Amino acid sequence: MPVPVGPEALVPRLRAICGDAGVLTDPAQRRTYESDGLTYHAELPGVVVLPTSTAQVAAVVRLCAEEGVPFVPRGAGTGLSAGALPRSDGVLVVTSRMRRILEVDVEARCAVVQPGVANLDVTRAAAPHGYYYAPDPSSQQVCSVGGNIAENSGGAHCLKYGFTVNHVLGLEIVTPAGDVVRLGGKVAEAPGYDLIGAFIGSEGTLGIATEITVRLLRAPERVRTLLAAFPTMDAGGRAVSAVIAAGVLPAAIEMMDALAIEAAEAAVACHYPKGAGAVLIVELDGPAADVDAQFAAVTALCREAGATELRTATDAAERARIWKGRKSAFAAVGRISPSYIVQDGVVPRTALPEVLRRIADLSAESGIRVANVFHAGDGNLHPLVLFDDAEPGAAERAAEVSGAILDLCVEHGGSITGEHGVGVDKACHMPDMFSPADLATMDLFRRAIDPAGIANPEKLLPTPRLCGEPPGVRTDVHPLVASGEAELF
Amino acid sequence: MPVPVGPEALVPRLRAICGDAGVLTDPAQRRTYESDGLTYHAELPGVVVLPTSTAQVAAVVRLCAEEGVPFVPRGAGTGLSAGALPRSDGVLVVTSRMRRILEVDVEARCAVVQPGVANLDVTRAAAPHGYYYAPDPSSQQVCSVGGNIAENSGGAHCLKYGFTVNHVLGLEIVTPAGDVVRLGGKVAEAPGYDLIGAFIGSEGTLGIATEITVRLLRAPERVRTLLAAFPTMDAGGRAVSAVIAAGVLPAAIEMMDALAIEAAEAAVACHYPKGAGAVLIVELDGPAADVDAQFAAVTALCREAGATELRTATDAAERARIWKGRKSAFAAVGRISPSYIVQDGVVPRTALPEVLRRIADLSAESGIRVANVFHAGDGNLHPLVLFDDAEPGAAERAAEVSGAILDLCVEHGGSITGEHGVGVDKACHMPDMFSPADLATMDLFRRAIDPAGIANPEKLLPTPRLCGEPPGVRTDVHPLVASGEAELF
Numbered sequence: 001m002p003v004p005v006g007p008e009a010l011v012p013r014l015r016a017i018c019g020d021a022g023v024l025t026d027p028a029q030r031r032t033y034e035s036d037g038l039t040y041h042a043e044l045p046g047v048v049v050l051p052t053s054t055a056q057v058a059a060v061v062r063l064c065a066e067e068g069v070p071f072v073p074r075g076a077g078t079g080l081s082a083g084a085l086p087r088s089d090g091v092l093v094v095t096s097r098m099r100r101i102l103e104v105d106v107e108a109r110c111a112v113v114q115p116g117v118a119n120l121d122v123t124r125a126a127a128p129h130g131y132y133y134a135p136d137p138s139s140q141q142v143c144s145v146g147g148n149i150a151e152n153s154g155g156a157h158c159l160k161y162g163f164t165v166n167h168v169l170g171l172e173i174v175t176p177a178g179d180v181v182r183l184g185g186k187v188a189e190a191p192g193y194d195l196i197g198a199f200i201g202s203e204g205t206l207g208i209a210t211e212i213t214v215r216l217l218r219a220p221e222r223v224r225t226l227l228a229a230f231p232t233m234d235a236g237g238r239a240v241s242a243v244i245a246a247g248v249l250p251a252a253i254e255m256m257d258a259l260a261i262e263a264a265e266a267a268v269a270c271h272y273p274k275g276a277g278a279v280l281i282v283e284l285d286g287p288a289a290d291v292d293a294q295f296a297a298v299t300a301l302c303r304e305a306g307a308t309e310l311r312t313a314t315d316a317a318e319r320a321r322i323w324k325g326r327k328s329a330f331a332a333v334g335r336i337s338p339s340y341i342v343q344d345g346v347v348p349r350t351a352l353p354e355v356l357r358r359i360a361d362l363s364a365e366s367g368i369r370v371a372n373v374f375h376a377g378d379g380n381l382h383p384l385v386l387f388d389d390a391e392p393g394a395a396e397r398a399a400e401v402s403g404a405i406l407d408l409c410v411e412h413g414g415s416i417t418g419e420h421g422v423g424v425d426k427a428c429h430m431p432d433m434f435s436p437a438d439l440a441t442m443d444l445f446r447r448a449i450d451p452a453g454i455a456n457p458e459k460l461l462p463t464p465r466l467c468g469e470p471p472g473v474r475t476d477v478h479p480l481v482a483s484g485e486a487e488l489f
Numbered sequence: 490m491p492v493p494v495g496p497e498a499l500v501p502r503l504r505a506i507c508g509d510a511g512v513l514t515d516p517a518q519r520r521t522y523e524s525d526g527l528t529y530h531a532e533l534p535g536v537v538v539l540p541t542s543t544a545q546v547a548a549v550v551r552l553c554a555e556e557g558v559p560f561v562p563r564g565a566g567t568g569l570s571a572g573a574l575p576r577s578d579g580v581l582v583v584t585s586r587m588r589r590i591l592e593v594d595v596e597a598r599c600a601v602v603q604p605g606v607a608n609l610d611v612t613r614a615a616a617p618h619g620y621y622y623a624p625d626p627s628s629q630q631v632c633s634v635g636g637n638i639a640e641n642s643g644g645a646h647c648l649k650y651g652f653t654v655n656h657v658l659g660l661e662i663v664t665p666a667g668d669v670v671r672l673g674g675k676v677a678e679a680p681g682y683d684l685i686g687a688f689i690g691s692e693g694t695l696g697i698a699t700e701i702t703v704r705l706l707r708a709p710e711r712v713r714t715l716l717a718a719f720p721t722m723d724a725g726g727r728a729v730s731a732v733i734a735a736g737v738l739p740a741a742i743e744m745m746d747a748l749a750i751e752a753a754e755a756a757v758a759c760h761y762p763k764g765a766g767a768v769l770i771v772e773l774d775g776p777a778a779d780v781d782a783q784f785a786a787v788t789a790l791c792r793e794a795g796a797t798e799l800r801t802a803t804d805a806a807e808r809a810r811i812w813k814g815r816k817s818a819f820a821a822v823g824r825i826s827p828s829y830i831v832q833d834g835v836v837p838r839t840a841l842p843e844v845l846r847r848i849a850d851l852s853a854e855s856g857i858r859v860a861n862v863f864h865a866g867d868g869n870l871h872p873l874v875l876f877d878d879a880e881p882g883a884a885e886r887a888a889e890v891s892g893a894i895l896d897l898c899v900e901h902g903g904s905i906t907g908e909h910g911v912g913v914d915k916a917c918h919m920p921d922m923f924s925p926a927d928l929a930t931m932d933l934f935r936r937a938i939d940p941a942g943i944a945n946p947e948k949l950l951p952t953p954r955l956c957g958e959p960p961g962v963r964t965d966v967h968p969l970v971a972s973g974e975a976e977l978f
Contacts, residue, residue: 107838107839108837108838108839130736152683154678163678165683165686175930179926179929179930180926181924181926181927181930182924182927183927185902186837186902187835187836187837187868187902187903187904189643189652189835189867189869189904189906189907189908190904190922191690191904191905191906191910191911191915191919191922191949192690192911192923192927192928192931192949192950193687193690193691193695193934193935194641194686194689194690195686195687195930195934196686197654197683197684197685197686197687198682198683198684198686198687200683201680201682218736218738245596247619249707286776286779287775287776287778287779287782287783289776289778289779289782290775290776290778290779293776293778294776346676346678347676348675348676349596349597350596350597378678379676380678413674413675413676414676415676415679415680416680417678417680418678419678421680422680422681426680430680430681433679433680434681435670435671437668437669437670438670438671438672438681439681440668441664441668441670441684441938442681442682442684444937444938445682445684445934445937445938446682447937448933448934448936448937449930449933449934460680460681461681
């Protein structure tokens with residue numbers, strides 16, 4: 001192990017690799033990168049580099065490995081779990097200058113892109129051929145495909161189409177040693193360990209993806225979107241259950257409660273039905289005949305469940321109007337609350353009614369308002385916990401409510417994150433969900449690929465410095481929060 | 490590291506774990522397990538154990554770890570790459586007594602099963618609820634779900650539905666240290682490293698799956714099957730390209746050449762059209778309206794490509810008649826040749842015509858007949874290389890032709906195996922397909938999970954003992970075939 005040096009000592013060699021324009025040392029420039037989308041975690045990066053090729057990324061990482069300097073990968077910086085939080089003792093590797101679409105291979109139904117390419121630009125490149133790229137996080141206009149890989153991003157349509165991991169055929173990665181390794185490729189059936197799945201969602205802890213081969217899907221023949229208003233969340237929930245029980249698999253089922261509707265109305269005047277206790281957006285896509293038949297069934301099921309108003313969209317403009325309120329919901333909350341926390345948790349779909357009632361109780365008991373916006377089809381909740389920074393103690397109470405919602409998710413067999421990732425923000429919650437043996441197995445894998453511990457340290461898995469020793473963790477077998485030893489077996 | 494003992498030294502302790510009936514030491518009994526479906530690799534296992542629970546599997550593996558004795562997992566023994574080849578110095582862990590279906594959860598659309606459950610039994614349990622389990626290897630009546638996990642098995646319908654890895658939500662595994670670890674579960678969105686993908690297809694080298702949660706799919710509303718006869722393979726290939734280019738995604742597209750048709754006729758009198766140079770089986774499934782529309786399109790495209798005869802099936806009996814010849818093709822070859830090798834390779838679909846022509850050339854040059862049966866939709870070839878054991882040198886020439894076909898697959902950007910796995914049989918071919926850095930990364934992962942090297946040694950990745958030093962492999966960086974050192978970085 002080399003004696004670690006400060007990142008500033010690497011600057012001349014980083015300039016030799018990335019050029020003068022590719023290395024930022026000025027504090028004002030570095031400050032631009034001090035956080036990702038979760039702004040309450042911030043730290044000034046030691047040095048920022050902006051490589052333009054795989055060879056530059058590999059050379060930068062190899063230098064970090066030689067000198068024992070940590071590195072943090074960053075895409076567009078839209079992450080919501082501080083997964084790209086920089087380190088003052090480290091190098092921030094930003095992929096924003098690697099934004100070429102290298103190939104759209106219609107015959108093989110895939111595209112090959114660099115990591116800095118914006119998510120939506122993949123679909124823009126494929127659309128003239130009648131194809132698209134399915135994962136669609138709300139930030140898809142700006143978020144990068146490389147960042148989507150790091151976080152295994154989803155989107156409104158992952159009920160039917162799955163997550164990023166379901167749409168990546170191949171990766172070229174730079175390992176934490178600076179080696180260039182290929183995982184998978186255009187042909188699906190490769191033998192050996194399928195490490196693509198393990199790399200996707202690894203939040204930069206296993207290296208940096210430098211070239212990504214994604215699957216393209218045929219654009220559906222028809223898309224139909226329904227907005228249904230219900231008097232209560234329970235009635236909306238019944239409609240969701242009825243649709244799924246009928247064997248219909250919509251592309252998306254989104255739900256918003258009264259407070260979220262109020263916020264969206266205040267922000268973008270989306271004109272959702274007035275006085276509704278809940279709205280549901282159901283989108284169907286596929287072959288025309290099939291979509292039309294299912295659409296009729298869904299409409300009938302919503303009526304039976306007590307829908308008070310139904311609106312349908314058949315063209316892109318009408319669709320956009322229906323989605324406008326939903327897509328603006330997070331930002332819109334700023335209109336009705338000075339501050340808020342966006343939580344991200346998952347419960348089994350069958351536990352949704354119970355968990356929503358418990359969230360309402362938590363809100364009533366604490367006096368902290370909670371607006372609910374969520375992917376109802378797959379139980380991915382995004383509660384918005386509202387508070388006023390100016391009110392003493394409000395931020396703490398909001399954080400408590402937000403944490404209690406995560407506990408509810410785990411208690412009901414769900415997950416501490418659906419699509420925003422773990423990062424720094426939730427690393428200490430990992431032992432709530434995983435046993436010491438589960439976490440130790442993950443750590444074995446991490447240490448095998450990154451023995452020096454320089455790839456985005458302190459993200460994803462709990463560490464003693466971040467989390468202390470969480471209650472209930474057996475320190476004798478859990479190296480992550482205990483001794484730091486790699487020897488487990 | 491313990492000094493390794495022989496497996497016979499473990500027998501009393503194995504009996505204490507699995508009971509007397511769960512430990513086989515008699516040579517005649519052990520001989521039943523001396524090979525899997527690839528019978529030309531055989532070795533008498535040191536001891537055979539038949540555990541009935543996760544706790545027994547964990548205790549057996551822990552004992553092996555303590556004593557440094559290798560273990561080999563085995564399901565139903567239908568594998569075709571000697572992945573379950575026993576070792577005389579090791580313990581064979583057979584899962585055939587762990588065959589309970591623990592749960593069919595219709596609401597969550599999944600089933601939880603033990604590893605010894607036969608593939609088809611999952612569908613049998615789900616069928617009364619209107620659901621099924623998609624992966625369908627030809628051996629599905631007997632092959633086990635645990636074995637399917639080990640080999641990432643596919644089947645005729647993986648063009649549309651993917652492989653085993655696309656249908657497993659959660660695993661309970663026993664690691665090579667004997668720890669019980671959970672990967673994933675009913676809720677899809679789990680954070681941390683997604684090691685399910687890496688475990689599936691790991692051929693027993695990362696441990697033993699003891700409980701498996703699989704996704705269930707809704708049984709399709711309609712299934713239609715078409716048999717189309719063509720004068721030549723080229724004409725059949727044109728039909729395949731036309732179907733895919735039209736944006737149709739059939740559940741299956743299977744192709745057989747004249748020699749395979751002749752064999753099937755001789756064995757099961759399937760009455761495929763006489764004199765055809767190729768037959769194509771195209772199956773469509775999904776919503777009725779959609780299937781009917783697409784079926785009309787496929788029929789028209791086959792006619793345009795030169796089909797001389799078209800037969801359609803709409804009910805289960807007619808479907809079975811069409812599939813009969815295809816499903817019996819491998820065994821049927823015994824009717825026209827004393828011996829044969831079933832090869833398994835993949836080429837990108839677009840390279841199929843070229844590769845088929847090259848296979849025909851190889852056959853003509855060597856005088857070795859090759860029958861072609863394959864999943865045309867995803868380019869997964871199963872050439873049957875025919876020879877007569879009694880003829881001196883024929884077996885060697887057949888093996889050469891079979892190996893040359895694999896080389897063709899790699900040369901065209903394909904894979905050395907589509908669904909039969911690597912096992913012992915193809916471990917030495919891995920360097921044809923992967924770079925030293927790719928293989929070294931896999932080996933790092935393997936050694937992290939199995940530092941003692943006791944989990945199915947010498948399967949999947951090349952070793953010096955098996956392969957020597959393959960040409961073109963840099964021995965200075967490739968620990969798998971060179972020094973055996975784990976230190977790479």
